[in-house]
Amino acid sequence: MTTRRCTRSGCGRSAVATLTFAYADQQVVLGPLSARSEPSAYDLCLEHSQRLSAPRGWDVIRLPLTGEPGQPDVDDLMALADAIRRVGLAEDEPVGPGDFADRADVREVAHKGHLTMLKDSAGGERTVPVRGSHRPS
Template sequence: MSFRPCSRVACPDESVATLTFDYGDSMAVLGPLSIQREPHAFDLCDRHARLTSVPHGWQLIRLSTMGTPGTPAEADAPGGPDA
């Protein structure tokens, strides 16, 4: 696999995760890096993947990346259900 930089502006780090959105269900899914670059997805480095949050009322689902167990992150994100 060739080097794919993070989608965040001015971030030169290598991507390790892919972020996709389902606008109809107000849901974002952060999972392992996709096999190929997708035009409607965002490839993120480890730091930006860890710092990703979603708007109030949205759900963020984190799937297993780089050997870490997947966990629903809705409660961890700003504006989550406990906010």
């Protein structure tokens, strides 16, 4: 991941926060560095984010600047890892050619490795794994 720089003129420090404006609500929102740069948002370094001032009559909403910039929350990552682990450990039923390959109007149009492309007379196609020597004719 490349480091984004503060968008303030003459500042070359690394950005740690993203500033956005909610014009309809007259609010300035300063939060953690967004995952990607947006044209309507301003990336600020720590010093410029601390010295932020808003237009008269506007509210400033400061969200906590925690964690690594642009990184998902640890709880989100753990939930994703658990979901992937559950899918990986699941024991599925073996997939066979099924009823589609046994129909009289189905013919084999291609075969590569353990996959066979089947086509029916209506134009429907399906790629299925073929077990052992069973290959539809």
